[in-house]
Amino acid sequence: MNAVDATSRSIEADTGAPPSLLTVILDTNPHAWNLLAPSLPLHKALASLLVFLNAHLAINPANQVAVLASHVERAEWLYPTPPSRGHQQVNGDVDMANGGPVQQPPDEANKYRPFAAVERAITSNLQNLLATTTKAALSSTPTTMTAGALTLALSHTSKLTTAGPTSTQTAQSSFNYSDPSSNTSDSRAAGSSAPGSSTSRILILSTSPDNSAQYIPTMNAIFAAQRLSIPIDVLTLASSSTFLQQAADATGGIHLSSTTPTSHAGLLQTLMLAFLPDPTARQSLILPSGEGAGKSVDFRAACFCHRRIVDVGFVCSICLSIFCEPVPDGTCLTCGSHLALASYGRKPAVVPRKKKKRKRVVGEGETPGSAGGTPAPG
Amino acid sequence: MADSENEYSDDEIVTGKGRAAASKPKRAHARWENLATKTHDLGDAADGNIEGVLGGIEEANKRRRLLKDTTPLQRGIIRHTLLVLDLSIAMNEKDLRPTRYLLTITNAVNFIREYFEQNPISQLGILGMREGIATRVSDMSGNPNDHITAVRNLRSLEPKGNPSLQNALEMARAALYHTPSHGTREVVIILGALLTSDPGDIHDTIKACIKDRVRVSIIGLAAQMHICAEICRKTNAGDESCYNVAVDEVHYRELLMGITTPPVMRATDTEMQKRNQAALLMMGFPSRVTEDKATLCACHGQLTRGGYLCSRCRAKVCNLPATCPTRDLTLILSTHLARSYHHLFPLRNWVEVSWQRAREQNSTQCFGCLAPFPPAHEGADGSLPKRAEGASESSRYECETCQNHFCIDCDVFCHEVVHNCPGCQSSAHLPGVEVEEANGNGHVDGEAMETGA
Ligand SMILES: [Zn+2]
Ligand SMILES: [Zn+2]
Ligand SMILES: [Zn+2]
Ligand SMILES: [Zn+2]
Ligand SMILES: [Zn+2]
Numbered sequence: 048m049n050a051v052d053a054t055s056r057s058i059e060a061d062t063g064a065p066p067s068l069l070t071v072i073l074d075t076n077p078h079a080w081n082l083l084a085p086s087l088p089l090h091k092a093l094a095s096l097l098v099f100l101n102a103h104l105a106i107n108p109a110n111q112v113a114v115l116a117s118h119v120e121r122a123e124w125l126y127p128t129p130p131s132r133g134h135q136q137v138n139g140d141v142d143m144a145n146g147g148p149v150q151q152p153p154d155e156a157n158k159y160r161p162f163a164a165v166e167r168a169i170t171s172n173l174q175n176l177l178a179t180t181t182k183a184a185l186s187s188t189p190t191t192m193t194a195g196a197l198t199l200a201l202s203h204t205s206k207l208t209t210a211g212p213t214s215t216q217t218a219q220s221s222f223n224y225s226d227p228s229s230n231t232s233d234s235r236a237a238g239s240s241a242p243g244s245s246t247s248r249i250l251i252l253s254t255s256p257d258n259s260a261q262y263i264p265t266m267n268a269i270f271a272a273q274r275l276s277i278p279i280d281v282l283t284l285a286s287s288s289t290f291l292q293q294a295a296d297a298t299g300g301i302h303l304s305s306t307t308p309t310s311h312a313g314l315l316q317t318l319m320l321a322f323l324p325d326p327t328a329r330q331s332l333i334l335p336s337g338e339g340a341g342k343s344v345d346f347r348a349a350c351f352c353h354r355r356i357v358d359v360g361f362v363c364s365i366c367l368s369i370f371c372e373p374v375p376d377g378t379c380l381t382c383g384s385h386l387a388l389a390s391y392g393r394k395p396a397v398v399p400r401k402k403k404k405r406k407r408v409v410g411e412g413e414t415p416g417s418a419g420g421t422p423a424p425g
Numbered sequence: 426m427a428d429s430e431n432e433y434s435d436d437e438i439v440t441g442k443g444r445a446a447a448s449k450p451k452r453a454h455a456r457w458e459n460l461a462t463k464t465h466d467l468g469d470a471a472d473g474n475i476e477g478v479l480g481g482i483e484e485a486n487k488r489r490r491l492l493k494d495t496t497p498l499q500r501g502i503i504r505h506t507l508l509v510l511d512l513s514i515a516m517n518e519k520d521l522r523p524t525r526y527l528l529t530i531t532n533a534v535n536f537i538r539e540y541f542e543q544n545p546i547s548q549l550g551i552l553g554m555r556e557g558i559a560t561r562v563s564d565m566s567g568n569p570n571d572h573i574t575a576v577r578n579l580r581s582l583e584p585k586g587n588p589s590l591q592n593a594l595e596m597a598r599a600a601l602y603h604t605p606s607h608g609t610r611e612v613v614i615i616l617g618a619l620l621t622s623d624p625g626d627i628h629d630t631i632k633a634c635i636k637d638r639v640r641v642s643i644i645g646l647a648a649q650m651h652i653c654a655e656i657c658r659k660t661n662a663g664d665e666s667c668y669n670v671a672v673d674e675v676h677y678r679e680l681l682m683g684i685t686t687p688p689v690m691r692a693t694d695t696e697m698q699k700r701n702q703a704a705l706l707m708m709g710f711p712s713r714v715t716e717d718k719a720t721l722c723a724c725h726g727q728l729t730r731g732g733y734l735c736s737r738c739r740a741k742v743c744n745l746p747a748t749c750p751t752r753d754l755t756l757i758l759s760t761h762l763a764r765s766y767h768h769l770f771p772l773r774n775w776v777e778v779s780w781q782r783a784r785e786q787n788s789t790q791c792f793g794c795l796a797p798f799p800p801a802h803e804g805a806d807g808s809l810p811k812r813a814e815g816a817s818e819s820s821r822y823e824c825e826t827c828q829n830h831f832c833i834d835c836d837v838f839c840h841e842v843v844h845n846c847p848g849c850q851s852s853a854h855l856p857g858v859e860v861e862e863a864n865g866n867g868h869v870d871g872e873a874m875e876t877g878a
Contacts, residue, residue, distance in 0.1 A: 122851030127795055187853070195851025202793030202835045202847050263770060264845045266763035271843040293760055296713075344713045346733075348759035358736035359709045359754070364503055364608075366769050367546070367762045373705060381769060386705040 066109030067246035067325055068207055070200040071096065073125070075116045075176065076191045079254035079285050086308035087284065095315040096252070097169065101162045102323055113203060114169055115196045116176055117251075120184040122195035125172040126165055190255045193291070194264035197249070197279075201271050204247045208275075248278045248300070250322055254285040259349035259356055265290045272298045280322050284311070289345045289356060296344045299326070301334060352380055484816035484833045503608040504547035504687065505565065506540065507597040508533065508615070510576075512555035515618035515647070516584040521674050525617045525646050526584050528674060532681050533576045533615075539685040541569040545761035547608070550600055551575060552593055556586030557622050559596040565604075568744075588616065590652070591623035594630045598637055610639045613684055616653065617646040627652065634660050640688075644680050645670035687768060709736035709749065710759040723750045767844035775824050775836055777817035786830060788821060793835035793847040824848050 073096065080089045100112045114125040123129065249272065269290075272279050278300035281291045287304055295302035305317055324332055347358045350371035360369040366382040377386050510533060516526035533551070540549055550565035551572055563575035593614065601610040612634075621627070634641065634656075641660040643653045649670055657668035671677035711733040719728040723740035732741045735749040735756055742749065745758045778786075783801040790797050798821055821830040827848030831839070839846060 120853035124795065129790070129795065184853070192851050192853070194845065195847065195849075198839075198843055198845040198847040198850045199793060201843055202838055203795060205838050205842070206791075206794035206796060206832075206834050261850075263763070263766050264850050266760070267767055267844045269760075270764055271845075274842055297760055343715055346710050346712050346759050348710050348763065357710070358712070359707065361705045362708045362762065364706055367765055368769070369708075369759070369762065370705075377705075379705075 065246045066107055066111065067103075067248070068111045068113065068204055069100070069103045070113040070115065070204060070247070070249045071100065072115045072117050072193070072196045072200060072249065072251045074191050074193070074252055074254045074284075075118045075173070076189075076255040077119065077177070077180065077185060078189055083254060083285055083311070087311035087314065092252070092284070092314060093170070093173070095318060097166050098315055099318040099323065100165055100169075101159075102319060104161055104165070105159075106323075111207070112165060113200065114165075115200055116173065117191040117193050117196035118176060119180065119188055119191055122192040122199060123172070123176055124199070125176070126168045128168050128172060188258070190258035190261075192261075193251070193253070193255075193258065193288075194261040194268055197251075197265065197268040197272075197294075200249050201268060201275070201277070204249070204277060205275055208247050246325055246327075247275075248280060248326065250280045250282065251291060251294075253281055253283045253288055253291055255288070256286040257288045257290050257349075257356065259354040262290065262349035262354075265294070269294045269297050278326055282317065282322065284314075289347055292344050293346060301329075302344075303334075484820070504544050504611060505601055505604040505608050506547065506611040506613060506684075507550045507552055507565075507600055508536065508613050509552045509554060509559075509593045509597060510562065510579070510615050511588050511617045511646075512553040512560070512579070512582065512584050513586055513588040513618050514584055515588075518617065518647075521646060521671070521677060527580070528677070529615055529617070529646075530576055530579055532678055534573050535678070536681050536685065537569050537572045537576065539682055541567075542764060543685045544687055545764045546757065548604070552596055552600075553579070554588035554590075554593045555584070557589050557592070559589065559592040561596070565600055587620060587622040588618050589623050590614070590616070590621040590656070591625060591627040591630050594627075594634060594639075594641070594656075598630070598634055598639055601637065601639055609688060610637065611688070612639055612641045613681075614641065614643045614653075615646065615681070616643055616650075619647050619650060621650075621652065627656075631656055631659050640667070642667040642684060643669075644677065646677065687765070706755065708755045708757050711736050711742070711745070711756050714741075770844075772840050772844050772846055773824075773826070774840070775822040775831065778819050778821035778823045778830055780819050782823070783819040783821050783830070786823075786828065788830035791821075791832035791835055792829035793831050793839065796832050796834075798830070798832070827852060 073093075075089075083089075083092075096114075100114070103112055104110050113127065116123050116125050269279070272294070277298065279291075279294045279298045280300040281288075281295045281302045283291070283302070283304035283306065285306060287306075292302055294300070301321055303317065303321055305311060305314065310317065321334060347356050348360065348369050349355065350357050350360055351368045352370050352372075352374070355371050357369065357371045360371055361373055362369055363374075363379040363382065363384065363386060365384040365386075366379060368379060368381040370380065374380055374386060378384070379386055510529060512526075516524070516529065518525050521528045537549065540547070546567065548565045548567050549569075549572055551562040553560045553562045562579065563572045566572070594612065597612045601612075604610055639660060641656050643657055645653060645668070647670070649668075654665065654668045658665050661667045669680050671680055713731070713733055715731040717730075719730045720741060721727065722729050722732055722743045723735075724742045724744075727743070729741075729743050732743045733745055733756060734741055735751070735754065737754050738749060738751050740749055740751050742756060745756055745761075748755055778788075780801060783798070787801065788798060789800070799819070801819065816833075820832065822833065822836045823830050824846045827846060829846075829848030831847075835847070
């Protein structure tokens with residue numbers, strides 16, 4: 048039929064250049080950068096990052112970048128420039144809608160204009176951000192707002208990328224949210240490993256340890272990224288992060304750690320070689336193995352009661368909250384259900400039971416009661 | 426016949442309020458009739474810019490879906506569900522494309538994926554109804570891939586004979602017999618046929634199901650059947666929203682996917698839970714390792730390179746979830762548990778923003794996606810057309826905790842996909858929290874938990 052002909056042609060047209068959005072989350076934790084200063088000062092890292100962003104922009108003229116700072120007490124856009132709420136005048140809106148900086152930069156003859164715009168916006172916004180950081184904010188926490196930055200990045204990405212795909216999807220655009228597997232599963236079933244219509248990805252340059260208070264928001268963001276098939280790449284420059292390891296693992300991103308002075312010196316090289324190729328290209332590349340075991344992932348979770356990171360925990364069977372120790376007076380701190388303390392060792396039914404159906408014939412009158420497979424508490 | 430006719434229309438009115446059926450067009454009005462009334466309303470409202478009104482309606486619809494109750498509910502998150510597929514001759518009908526049978530297989534595969542996404546440590550089993558008997562398609566297990574393979578294999582099987590609801594229910598009951606009491610017991614039946622050929626009195630089976638706390642939901646593909654309505658009503662404590670008939674492919678899918686959301690616990694269930702003691706389960710969250718040399722796994726004694734190390738005894742198991750073979754500790758991927766946390770700490774609904782409020786805050790861009798808003802000063806004099814009921818007049822939605830303004834797309838995205846508020850997560854100082862400190866705002870989970878503790 049004609050349809051065959053038409054599809055093959057449209058595919059050919061598509062393979063040219065799918066534009067992609069790269070969102071970089073830069074961890075600007077001053078504590079961590081202070082420690083990194085001898086081997087990797089922030090300005091050097093920033094210079095490498097800018098080259099990396101320019102490289103991404105240069106690959107395809109339709110490519111876009113976005114940069115977020117995950118700072119100590121807030122997460123903020125570095126590029127595109129956000130509005131500073133309150134004192135922004137209305138006539139400034141037009142410029143910002145274009146994603147450009149507020150003041151028109153003077154043109155530099157020797158620079159490709161998009162590069163210059165990105166560079167100027169990022170450096171000036173970063174300076175602003177650091178200048179407005181108060182001492183109180185610095186002393187309050189040693190970590191950063193990774194979850195917030197991830198959430199912002201995801202909303203931004205989803206807005207930019209779903210505009211296209213929703214129209215080509217099913218008639219009901221509502222469906223891509225309530226049922227995310229609708230489009231991905233079909234393509235998987237067909238055996239095509241196409242990375243979906245969106246080629247956006249997120250790169251996190253992480254320097255801070257986990258903030259266990261952000262466990263749930265971070266996990267929520269990870270699942271959202273998984274649903275949108277946005278890989279989250281993570282490059283750890285200082286202390287390693289359990290949650291970000293899980294993020295990279297769950298979303299099919301790359302997790303590399305570069306924590307030694309030698310590897311810091313090669314930051315640009317790491318960025319360019321490991322993180323610049325898009326997911327399609329990565330399939331035919333072999334990842335430079337960072338220090339530490341290649342594919343090991345730490346799946347520990349944060350307990351809900353003290354925010355400790357635990358590898359063995361007590362889980363409420365009603366709401367699945369994790370606690371690091373038996374809850375006081377047997378009441379779940381999250382959902383308030385009364386929990387039987389005596390039955391720690393009880394197995395939840397996560398293991399497939401090898402049971403046969405012969406019970407069926409034994410008369411319909413008998414009830415399993417509470418004794419069916421579970422010991423009575425106490 | 427007349428009886429069932431009445432039953433039918435009553436049922437429809439009730440299901441209008443049901444969870445999955447909210448978007449379902451009532452049978453009393455055909456779709457085209459609904460559309461016609463809609464356009465009529467639109468003509469009344471639109472004095473000028475019709476595009477604005479249309480956009481407003483779309484926005485209002487999106488919003489309506491979001492405005493559900495976000496109070497944290499106890500959900501029976503460890504579920505035990507049996508999916509019963511009709512494999513009878515009636516499934517050859519082509520009223521749902523490509524055929525009822527093939528569509529059911531596709532939908533079932535998606536159902537399995539979504540079910541485990543939503544109910545990470547739940548169990549699922551699949552049965553079939555064919556030639557008057559119930560057949561086992563896949564055993565109860567927590568591994569989606571087993572079920573998906575089994576269901577895909579059904580493709581090579583021809584639908585044949587008549588279905589038997591009684592046999593299917595009996596088999597389901599037997600399969601759910603041993604499941605622990607802190608979980609739910611559910612049966613989901615997809616029925617294409619308009620008959621059931623049963624060996625005995627199905628009412629006895631219904632009684633037995635009630636006794637065993639088995640809840641049955643049925644999705645019909647053809648028309649309403651009195652017995653199905655009765656089964657669902659009786660096993661769900663009089664709740665009639667569990668029996669639905671799919672009107673088209675999209676509706677069919679919606680109905681099935683609606684079931685993947687963990688059910689709200691009913692009062693009787695809560696009592697049941699109390700009596701049967703919800704348990705605190707000790708679980709390990711093992712880390713994944715890869716090894717240079719293959720070693721034996723503790724579960725099967727096979728040589729593998731990599732696996733998960735038990736957090737207690739470092740025994741290596743090859744798949745999760747599992748029970749540590751040496752210490753009887755349940756090992757689970759913590760990410761599986763985390764998938765369900767947004768049910769526990771749902772994101773609070775955002776409120777519509779009036780023009781006045783928009784001017785107060787002087788918001789020019791969506792906080793989440795940076796999309797520009799219509800400028801606030803324009804709306805002041807009422808020059809912009811009035812927008813549909815339910816949509817915000819200024820196209821802004823405000824999170825009351827962080828007082829940031831968002832567009833409708835971010836509203837939908839944040840409530841349905843991420844379950845985080847970008848504003849609340851990206852600032853350590855939240856104006857809304859300081860104002861209504863004691864309110865224990867349900868969704869900034871940190872606060873929620875601390876007040877709970
Ligand atoms: Zn704790
Ligand atoms: Zn609980
Ligand atoms: Zn094994
Ligand atoms: Zn937005
Ligand atoms: Zn908020």
